[in-house]
Amino acid sequence: MAHTQISMYLPPDINPTQAAIAYGCRALPKLNEELQSENLRTRQKALMALCDLMHDPEHVYQAIQIGCLESLKALLRDSNHLVRIKTTEVLCIMATHNIGREGFLKHNVVLFLSLLLNDPQLLCRLNLHQAYKHLAQLPQGAQGIINSGLIPSLVWKLQREEHESVQLLILDTLSSCLWEGAASEALDNRVVPFLKEMLLSANEDIRAKAAHTLMAVCVPLDGKNQVWQYDVIPILVHMLKDPMQEVQANAAGALMYATITTEGKYAALDAEAMPPLLMLLNSTLSKVRLNAIKALTMLAEAPEGRSYLQAHVPVFRLIEDDPNPAVQQAALTAIKVIEWKP
C-alpha cells in the first residue's frame, strides 16, 4: 500500500522560518492566536506567515475582522527588533490595500505606529514611513495623520533623518498631507526652511520631492508669504535649469503657486525667472510644459512681465497645437492674459 508520506525527510521547500498555515478559513485565526503567544519564536514565525498572507486583500479583510490589528499593535511595543520590523512590514503591506487603510483609521493604528518614529532600527522606520506614505495617499488617511498631530513630528524628523530613503518617504507623506490641508500646522513648524535646505541637496530625487512638497506648501496664502519671506524663489528659479525633468516640473509648479501674490511675482521677476521658463516650454514631459505655461501666465499679470512676454506670443501659438488638451487650454489662457489691455 502506498503511504501518503513518500519519504521521511521533509520536502525541500518548506520554510522553517514560517509557521504552518492552516487550511482555509482557519489560517488567520490560528495565526492571530500565535501572535499573542508568549514564545518569541512562535510570534516570529507567525509574523512571517502573516506577511505572506497579507498580499491577498481577502485575507486582509478577514484579518481585520478577527482583530489582528489589536495583536499587531501590542507587538509594536515588543522588545525584539525582528518582531518590530516584521510587524511594521505586515502593517505596510496591509496599508497597500484600501481595506487595510480603512482598518488603520478605524483602529487608530496611526498613533501606535508613531511610537516607533524614533526606533533605532532603520528597516523599522523605513517600513513605518512606507505605511504612512500609503496611508497618506487616501484623503481620509491623510486627514487621519493630520488629526493625530503627526505633522510637527514628521517635519522635525525630516530635518533629523540622515538616511535619504527615509527622507524621501517622509517627503512623500508630507506632500500628500499638505494637499489635504495640513499646511498651517506645517508652516508653524518651520517646514519652509527645511525644504529650502533640501532643495539644495545633491540627491535629485530629494530635490524633486522637496520641490513637490513645496508646491503643496505654496497653495495657501500663508505658505506663499512664507516662501517669499525666506527667499526660496531664487532657488526655485535656479532649479528650473536642473537637468532632471521631474525637478524642473516641480520647481515650475512651486513657482506657479508662489507667484500668485504680487510680492512673489516681483521676486520672481527680479530673479530673472522668465528665460528659463521659456526654455522649459520645449520640454518633452507634458507636466513640465503645463507648469511652465502656468507660471508664465502668473508672471504675465504684472506689467513688466506682460511687456516682456508680448514678444514671445508666437511661441505660445505654437504650443496650442500640442496633443495634450490641458496644455492647449493653458496656452490659450496665457495668450489671453498677455494680450489683455486694461
Add this chain to the structure above:
Amino acid sequence: MGTYTYTSQPRALPCQRRRYRDNLLQPDDEPMRFGNIMYDRRVIRGNTYALQTLPLAGQQDPLELQRLQQAKRRALARKRAREQFRPRTPEPVEGRKHVDVQTELYLEEIADRIIEVDMECQTDAFLDRPPTPLFIPAKTGKDVATEILEGELFDFDLEVRPMLEVLVGKTIEQALLEVMEEEELANLQASQNAYEELRSIELAEVQRLEEQERRHREEKERRKQQQWEVTHKHNETAQKIAAQAFAQRYLADLLPSVFGSLRDGGYFYDPIQRDIEMGFLPWLLNEVDKTVEHSMLGRTVLDMLIREVVERRLDMFEHKYPTPGNRSWQGSSGAMAGSVGPYEFQAPGTSPTQNSFLAKDYQSRPTPDRRSLERGLSQDGRGVEEGDPTGQSTDTGVKQTAELPDVWNSAQP
C-alpha cells in the same frame, strides 16, 4: 555553336501495333513499344524529289475517307462477332459467383531446368579471440515473484501531469496576477498623476483668477473713490459757483433795494432838509402854536373877563333882585371851569392837586343844562385848540389854564 531549341522535342514515337489480342478492357500497364523508324512509313526514305504529295490532313478525298471509315467499322464489327463466338467460361450458376483462385501459394515456373545454387565455404581469416562470456553462476536460492496487476504501477508521466499542470498553472497564474496588479497600479498611478497635474493647474488658475479679481476689485474701488471725490468736488464747485452767481444776482438786486428801502426809510437825508424838518419846522410850528395859544388865551381871558363881568353884574342884579335862577350862572361858571377842566384832563402830568382843587370848586354846582351850554361855548375854543397836535401847545395850554385858576382864585374873594 549556338544552342538550338526545338519547337517540338525529338521523341521516340510509340508503335501502334498491338502485340496481343486485345481485351475490350484494355490494360494500360503493358510496356510501351516503340516503333523502329527504319520501318516507319512516315519517315521518308530515298528520293524525296518526286514524291506523291499526300493530300493534306483533313483534306482527304471525302470518298476515300468514307470508305476507310466504313472499312474500319466493318473490321471492328467482325472482330466483335468473332469475340462472341470464342469459347468462354460459362456464366456462373444462379447464386454463385466466379472467383479467381490461386492453387499454390507461390507461383512456380514449370521448366526443365533444375535450380542450381552455388555454395561456397571458406574458413574465416584469423579472428580476434572473442571476449569471455559473462559468468553467470547458476541460480541458487528461491525464486520469488511478485505479480503486478494492471493498474497497480503508476505511470509517472501520466500521474505527474496533473500535478505539474497545477503547479505550473498556479505559478503562472500568480505571476500573471502580480503582473496585472502592477500594471493596474502603474495605470492608476499614471491617471492619478494626470489628475494631480490637472488639479494643481486648475487650482493655480483659480487662485490666479481670485488674485486678479481681488486686484481688479481694489483698483476699481480706488478708482471709484477717486471718481467719487472728483465728482464730489465738482459738485461742490458747481454749487459754490451757483451759490455765488445766485448770491451775486440776489445781492445785485439787494443793493438798489437796500438803498431804496433806506432811502424810503429816510436814512439818506439831505442834512439841510433834515435840519429844516427837524429843527426849523417844529420851532415854527411851536411858535405858531404859541401864537395861536396866545390868541386863544387872549380869547379865553377875554371870555373869562366877560364872564366875570357878567357874573358880577348878575350878582349885583341878583343881589338886587334875588331869583332861584342864580345858581344857574354859578353853575355855568362852574361849567365853564368844567370846560376848562377837560383841557386839564387832556394834558398829561398835571398835578392832581390842581385837579382836585378845580373839581372841589366847580363840581359842587353841577347842572347838565348849563354844562351843555358851556360846552357849546367852549367847543369853539376847544376846536381851535384841538387843531394843534403838538404836545407843547397843550402843555402851554395846561400851564396857562393852570395859571387861570390861580388868577380866578385870586380873583375870587
